[in-house]
Every structure is written in structure tokens, then in C-alpha cells.
Amino acid sequence: MAKGIVIYYSRSGNTKAMAETIAKAMNGADLPTECKSVSDVKADDLLNYDAIVVGSPTYYGHMAGPIKQLFDDAVSFHGKLDGKVGASFTSAANVGGGNETTIMGIVEAMLIAGCVVQGDPQGDHYGPVSIGKPDERVERQCARRGRRVAELTKKLMV
């Protein structure tokens, strides 16, 4: 059976709260999904999941160091994430604070790894973005992204 993981780095809890909402939605859409801090994940673990969702706070318009390290460590099995579903999300302090470049940086790494990343024509296009603590809008976006990742993964992994 297909399964998913939501991986996050979070110092003050905003990205973690988004991760939990996404993982809950993925489980609710019948894709068994774990939610883990990046400090509890080794790169090799990624091989065990069909859907990999990665969230980071926006740090200088990019992913935080521990998330980058996870991707860098994955070079040891480069090519083996090919065809898995990927998605990303971020929390930032400011509108225009570099949040979408952060998401796109993660998406770029996923594409290089061969992951399938779906955009969203109605919701946050590249992935959910929160400014500070997630509000109701962000919670809806995270739930929507989680559902969409689960639905795509189940379609692809039959």
C-alpha cells in the first residue's frame, strides 16, 4: 500500500503546525502518512515512501540548512526517488519575504530527484504559504494540498 511522509524543520512551530495539518489531510484521504521533524529523518528513509512532502521556514528566501542537508545526503542514492510524488510548503515572516522562492528551491531539488510535483490552479499555486502563525486560510490550503497529494499518489501508485 502506498504511504507518505511530511518532513519539516521548525524552530518556533509555524512550519510544524502546517506539517501536521497536511499530514492529517493525507491520512484523511486514505494515504497512511507520518509527520516527522527533519532531525528524526535520515535521507535513506525517503526510499520507504511514495509521497514526500517537505516544509521549511523561509530563511533568506531559501530552505533552512537542515532541509538542504537532507537533499544533499540523498545524493548517495540519486535516481531512486524517481516517480515519487513531491510537494512543499513554507512559513515566512513577511509577504514578499522570499516564501515562493523557498518553495521553488525545494521543488527544484525534488524535480532533480525525479519526483512528480503537482501545481494548484485554485489554491496556493506552488505550495501552501503561511505568514507567521498559520491562520484559517493557511489551514485550508494545507488541508487542500494534503488531499491533493494523497489523491495523486493513489492514482500513480496503483
Ligand SMILES: Cc1cc2nc3c(=O)[nH]c(=O)nc-3n(C[C@H](O)[C@H](O)[C@H](O)COP(=O)(O)O)c2cc1C
Ligand atoms: C535565519 C532566519 C532567516 C529568516 N529569513 C526570512 C526571510 O528571508 N523572509 C521572511 O519573510 N522571513 C524570514 N525569517 C522568518 C521565518 O521564516 C519565520 O519566522 C517563520 O515563520 C519561522 O518558522 P517556524 O516557526 O517553523 O520556525 C527568517 C528567520 C530566521 C531565523
